[in-house]
Amino acid sequence: MAYKVKLDMFEGPFDLLVYLIENSEMNIYDIQVALITKQYLEYIEKIKYLDVTVATEFMLLAAILIEIKSKMLLPRLKPEGDFGFEEDPRAELVQRILEYKKFKQAAELLDRQEEYNQSIFEKLKEDLTQYTREPDEYLNLDIKQFAVAFNLFLNKKKKVEEIKKNYSRLERQKQSIEDRIKQIFKFIKENTQKKITFEQLLGENDGKYEKILTFMSVLEMIRLRTVNAKQTTAFGDIIIQMNEEKMRGQR
Amino acid sequence: MTSKKTIKSAFESMMFVWGEPLDVKVAAEIFNMNWKDAYDYFIELKEEYEQEGRGLQIREINKSFQFVTSFSNVEYIERLCTPIKEKRLTQQALEVLAIIAYKQPVTKGEIESIRGIKCDRVIEGLTKKDLIIEAGRSNAVGRPILYGTTDSFLGHFGFSNIKELPDIEDIAGAMNLDDPEELIETGQLEIEF
DSSP, X not given: OHHHHSTTSOSSHHHHHHHHHHHTTOOGGGOOHHHHHHHHHHHHHHHHTTOHHHHHHHHHHHHHHHHHHHHHHSOOOOOTTSSSOOOOTTHHHHXXXXXXXXXXXXXXXXXXXXXXXXXXXXXXXXXXXXXXXXXXXXXXXXXXXXXXXXXXXXXXHHHHHHHHHXXXXXXXXXXXXXXXHHHHHHHHHHSTTSEEEHHHHSOTTOOHHHHHHHHHHHHHHHHTTSEEEEEOSTTOOEEEEEOHHHHHHHO | OOOHHHHHHHXXXXXXXXXXXXXXXXXXXXXXXXXXXXXXXXXXXXXXHHHHTOSEEEEESSSEEEEEEOGGGHHHHHHHHOOOOOOOOOHHHHHHHHHHHHHXXXXXXXXXHHHTSOOHHHHHHHHHTTSEEXXXXXXXXXXXXXXXXXXXXXXXXXXXXXXXXXXXXXXXXXXXXXXXXXXXXXXXXXXXX
16 A cells, blocks of 8 residues: 555655755745755655655656746746736745645644544444334435435336236246156045046146146156046046056056 | 423433434424524533533534533543544544535545645545545536535534634634735635535
8 A cells, every 4th residue: 555655754745845844944935946846856766766656646746846946047037017026936836835734734733623532422322222112213314315216116116017028937847747647646546446537636726837737747647558548528527547457567 | 381491401311312413403393492492402501511510511513412521531431441542533634634624515636736645545534434425516627526524524523513613714824924815715616416
């Protein structure tokens, strides 16, 4: 973490600059730019090896300092039509330093306030549910957030419904044909007459899937010659009978 | 009409139960009374506690009131239960916070131009600590986020409201400046909600 390496000492370019100016006891309105620039560059030279990213943040101000320094060397000309007002090349910099210093002071003030406040304790809100008759759960949202959340919910629901229109839900296969065959086999064997109708194989609550499954199973059993099936009239009862030969064979 | 004495006494009990800053509006609603009157009662209570030098004091945070311990008793509380001291904020965090507190709502760009250094990480940290909050967006190019301080900020530094921050020009005065006039930034931001 770059920030930790660096500036245990200086919090930024202005912090450094303010330090240099104060350290050499200069008047802020009459900065000796050459001297400060030299000191400033020396410092960057040092931190450059520690962390390039951080050093670059100091570069911009270094460039500004050098620019001002070179401007100071030039003879100052009164801009024409001006009422004798000379623009000091340092003016803008001074303003920025002052602006920074102002907030540095404010930060120090906050620091003192923070220290003071650490000696004051407050009580955390306790769990009051044991005193309340209805321990409601409060939704800690303002109305805007709530509206956004509610709209999201509605939109989501709408989308889900649209998708549902186009697709039907696939249920997991609950029972395989093989399982069903075993069940039917057992059912017929337990029946005293060894003869049942297809209707008997269906439970009351059987859905489409179960009905088809049962029918498929019966077809399979016919194919394997485990049972014989007869249907005397169209749409009439299907009578299923155990194939006696097969049964004997199995025994 | 409930007497003033009863109401003030009730407010005391309510603050005790509530723990956290109790909103004056909530308290006023309970007695179906004027907000301003309730506020005055709270202030009276606060002053009474101060005058009597009680071990509990009442602190105001943005029109809410709460019981806190008296500053002078910190030593005894520490002997009793060695409370964990919160980590203090770093200098850079305080600088950024100071800029936000005084210039709010303010963009990251403005903060960075004052400090001459990037401060994404610091802003992130302060947001996590709930000391600052995004307060809309500036109309400037790119619509940058504006930052402002929170009620937690007030509580953390013991200010009743943001106006209680010492005048920044007073601080500047302490630096013996010849012309503090120049310090005042004129650039006002338009805020859109």
